[in-house]
Every structure is written in structure tokens, then in C-alpha cells.
Amino acid sequence: xxxxPSAITVFIASIIINNILLTNxxxxxxxxxxxxxxxxxxxxxxxxxxxxxxxxALNYLVYDLVLxxxxxxxxxxxxxxxxxxxxxxxxxxxxEKYTPGxxxxxxxxxxxxxxxxxxxxxxxxxxIRQYSFVTSVAYGAGSGLGWxxxxxxLAGLREKMKRSRVHPALxxxxxxxxxxxxxxxxxxxxxGMVPV
Amino acid sequence: MDFSLxxxxxxxxxxxxxxxxxxxxxxxIIKAGPVTLKxxxxxxxxxxxxxxxxxxxxxxxxxxxxxCGGRGSxxxxxxxxxxxxxxxxxxxxxxxxxEERGENVRLSCxxxxxxxxxxxxxxxxxxxxxxxxxxxxxxPLNHDTMRVTLTFGEGVEFSFRAGQYVQLETPIxxxxxxxxxxxxxxxxxxxxxxxIDLIIRRVKRGVATTFVHxxxxxxxxxxxxxxxxxxYLRDTPAEAIFIAGGSGLAPFEAILADMxxxxxxxxxxxxxGAVNGDDLYDLDKMRGYEETIPxxxxxxxxxxxxxxxxxxxxxxLVTDVAGRLFESMEGMEGYLCGGPGMIDxxxxxxxxxxxxxxxxxxxxxx
Numbered sequence: 001x002x003x004x005p006s007a008i009t010v011f012i013a014s015i016i017i018n019n020i021l022l023t024n025x026x027x028x029x030x031x032x033x034x035x036x037x038x039x040x041x042x043x044x045x046x047x048x049x050x051x052x053x054x055x056x057a058l059n060y061l062v063y064d065l066v067l068x069x070x071x072x073x074x075x076x077x078x079x080x081x082x083x084x085x086x087x088x089x090x091x092x093x094x095x096e097k098y099t100p101g102x103x104x105x106x107x108x109x110x111x112x113x114x115x116x117x118x119x120x121x122x123x124x125x126x127x128i129r130q131y132s133f134v135t136s137v138a139y140g141a142g143s144g145l146g147w148x149x150x151x152x153x154l155a156g157l158r159e160k161m162k163r164s165r166v167h168p169a170l171x172x173x174x175x176x177x178x179x180x181x182x183x184x185x186x187x188x189x190x191x192g193m194v195p196v
Numbered sequence: 197m198d199f200s201l202x203x204x205x206x207x208x209x210x211x212x213x214x215x216x217x218x219x220x221x222x223x224x225i226i227k228a229g230p231v232t233l234k235x236x237x238x239x240x241x242x243x244x245x246x247x248x249x250x251x252x253x254x255x256x257x258x259x260x261x262x263x264c265g266g267r268g269s270x271x272x273x274x275x276x277x278x279x280x281x282x283x284x285x286x287x288x289x290x291x292x293x294x295e296e297r298g299e300n301v302r303l304s305c306x307x308x309x310x311x312x313x314x315x316x317x318x319x320x321x322x323x324x325x326x327x328x329x330x331x332x333x334x335x336p337l338n339h340d341t342m343r344v345t346l347t348f349g350e351g352v353e354f355s356f357r358a359g360q361y362v363q364l365e366t367p368i369x370x371x372x373x374x375x376x377x378x379x380x381x382x383x384x385x386x387x388x389x390x391x392i393d394l395i396i397r398r399v400k401r402g403v404a405t406t407f408v409h410x411x412x413x414x415x416x417x418x419x420x421x422x423x424x425x426x427x428y429l430r431d432t433p434a435e436a437i438f439i440a441g442g443s444g445l446a447p448f449e450a451i452l453a454d455m456x457x458x459x460x461x462x463x464x465x466x467x468x469g470a471v472n473g474d475d476l477y478d479l480d481k482m483r484g485y486e487e488t489i490p491x492x493x494x495x496x497x498x499x500x501x502x503x504x505x506x507x508x509x510x511x512x513l514v515t516d517v518a519g520r521l522f523e524s525m526e527g528m529e530g531y532l533c534g535g536p537g538m539i540d541x542x543x544x545x546x547x548x549x550x551x552x553x554x555x556x557x558x559x560x561x562x
Contacts, residue, residue: 066210078207079207083214086218
């Protein structure tokens, strides 16, 4: 070990151990609202995987090739957000063309990926942790998969929960947050599997 | 710290590069080349994507009526789209009834051609053609209304049913970015096939009507398409009430001339509504039909006649006049042509007096 974990380690760790949603609680807004049934949740999850992977690669290049040599690291927030917004636009166009059903199902939440904090979070973390290019892409893909895993698992639970009696005070977001907390606890069980 | 342009250039550069990528992808994906269009029972045909379905149909020679010129406000360009139209858009929703939604009816001007389409248009639309016509007459009828005569080319016969309309394309002139289309009812009888008359009233700031009044001259060449519409006299024994407002007299002029030619014995009352005497026209012609059509009655009505006119006919809104003439309208047919306000008021008054809504036919100006 030379101080940097390998790309595979980061990939697996970001899916289960350092799950961006369940450990950092980033990207909660769409997680809470598009998790009522599995199909749209899976669709949004896949879109997030795609956007996260692409943006982590693009943002790495923008940071490493443009901002760093020019000494403009402080511009990374604005640069990253612009890249993310453009990528989301592209994903939107591709989905409208090839999966119109899913496109209409996700509705407003598709453009809202652009302001999904998990996506910006991934780009910022990879810079702070000084990952290499390959590790960064692995981290982006892994975090995306982790986010998708979390939202699909939650959607599955909420589908089952439709038939259970929830206390009126806890209906909706309340019980969802409690479930998320329990899920986060469960994911702690994975820690130690991979040393990060 | 020195002021530097570098950060500004970097941010701008990144944004411009990304915008370029988006534009290129959009061109490649959204306007991705040819799609197939299956029209009624015809074989699917390859067409260029990217535009509206209304435009694509026009390119195929199918002229779907559109009074507003594709802005989604008139709701006339309805066709059935079975595949490839996507979801009903917010712009279409107000024009579609529950029943129409069930039959896949859509507004063709709002549908973008992006994927393979299966479309059904009413078969009579396939008879609609585009014609070059020559203005051979422009006669003022009153202070704001004109009768314009349009003559077809040598040997061209224009067949239509009395009551149908044509769409006149206005040429480009100052202040008008692109040719627009406006719908006008044919006022001349269908027996006359080499020319048609239109009655055109000046609408404030109405693009085409202003054009006709300000610029139309005998010997001008215009383009029109038609015939459109299902506003024609039903061949039933039921008694009919015609109500015309302003230039809405036009389709009735055609229908009455046709009735006179066939000695049609249907019981018909025509109420012609206007504000005051200045707005009336063709009164003698209409009164003349009382002699030549067996069971026809003409009732001109003014809503606010001027003192000095000494108007001796009916006074009041057309709805009130119709109510005075017919205590009950049960079993009758209604034919309406005029502005949207008049049409809506008439439909309400007529249904109240017992005409079934399916028996009310109308041509709404929009």
C-alpha cells in the first residue's frame, strides 16, 4: 500500500461501506420522493450511475488539466456544476429518445439530478482525497451504484410497506427516514470487509 | 492581487465547450434523420424528422385545417395518432375531450416528428388540394366587410359542399414574418366551380383580414387550399334555424343558393344578427330567397339600432330573437356561424329550448 487505495477497493467500498447516501446522507431529496415504487427508482438510480460516472471522469479532467495548472482550484465548484448540468441535459435527451416511458415517469426529477448534491459531492470528494483518474472514475461509478442500490432497496421496502399500518404521525417521509437510518445501521455491518 | 482574465476565460471556455457538445448531440439524437409515417391504409413512407406532424402531413400533400397556423390555439388540426406521438402535451389538453383522448386524437401541430408514426386522418382531408387563384373581384359590402371573388386557373374545377371553407394563404408583407393561413367560408354556390366568393370582415390587427382590406387588388395571385369542414346542410326532414353573425353569413349564402337551385323544401329560418344597420349587407339577396326557396324565412336582427335608422325589424341579441320566434326548438337543427361568443351563447340558448347538442352544427371564427 502506498497510501492510496486501489481503484477496485474504492469501487467496492463506495458501493457498500462508504455508501454516499447512507453514510454521507447526500442526495436525499430525490431519494425520498422517487422511492415509492421500484421501477422509477431503478430508472433514476441508473440515470444517477450514468451521470456520476461521466461527471467524475469529466470533472477529473477539467480539474487536472485546466484548473490545477492555472492555479484556479477555487473555481472547481462552478466548473463542476456546469459540467454536471450539461451531462444531465445529455442524459435527458438520450432518455427522451430511447426510453420515453421512463422519461415521462421521472418527470421533473430527471433535470433535478443536476442539483443532486451526491453528484457534486462525489466530484468534490475525489478531489479532496486526491484520487487518480482511474480511481476517481471507479469512485464515481461505485457511488452511483451505491446510491442506486440504496434507493432501489428503499423503494422495495416502501412497496411492501403499503400494506402495513404506519402510525399516522410517521406516514411518508417520517417512516422513510427511520427506514433509511436502519438501513444505514445495517450497512455498517459491511465495514471491515475492505480496509479503506 | 492582480486582476486576471484567466478565471473568466476558463469558466466561459468550459461553458461554451459543453454547450457545443449539447447542440451537436441534440442534432444527432433529436433530429435524427428519417422516420416512417404510416398514413391511414397507405404503406409506411420515409419522411424527414424534426418538424411538426402538421408540417410533415402538409409535405405529404395532406392539408390538415389549421386556422391559427400551428400555434395550438384553434384546436382544428386534430388527427388520430396511434403510434409515436408520445404523451398528450399540456398545450393539447384543453382541446381534447375525454372521448377524443380515448380515440388517440391529438393536435397535429403540437406533435414533433421524432419516431415512427402511425396516423389516421379523416378521408375527406385527402381530397383537399392547394390551388393558385386570381383575384377577379373585390367589392365592399359595408364599412368593414368585403366580397372577394377568386378565380381558379383555366380548366380547374373546384368541387365543394355548400357550407365548407377554404384556407387562404397570405403573402409575406411588411411586419409579417412568414406566410400565415386563415380560414374563410365559401359564400358562392357549389354549382359555380371555376370561381368562389369569400366574405371577409376586417378584424382589428387580424393579419390576413387586414391584408385583404388594405392590400388586395384585382389581378393579385393568391394561394388557397380546401375545401374543408363538415358544416353543411343535413339532408333530414327536421326544421332548421340558421344563425349568422357579421361575416358569418357567408356559408349560409352558399347553402341558400344551393337550396334555391334544388328547390329544397326543408323548413329554414335564417337569423342574421348585427349591431346596427351599418353592419348589414346582402339583405335584398336574402329576401329574394324567400321567393325562390319554398320554405324559407329571413329575419335580420339588430342588437342596438340607431334612432335615425327607423329600424322596423327584430331588435335584440340573436339568442333573444331566436327565443321569440321559437317557443320550443325540440326536434329542430341548429346551424351557427359567427364569433366564439355568439356561438357559445346560441348553443346554450338552443339546448335550453330542447335542441339536442348533436343537432347543432357550427363554424366558429378563431
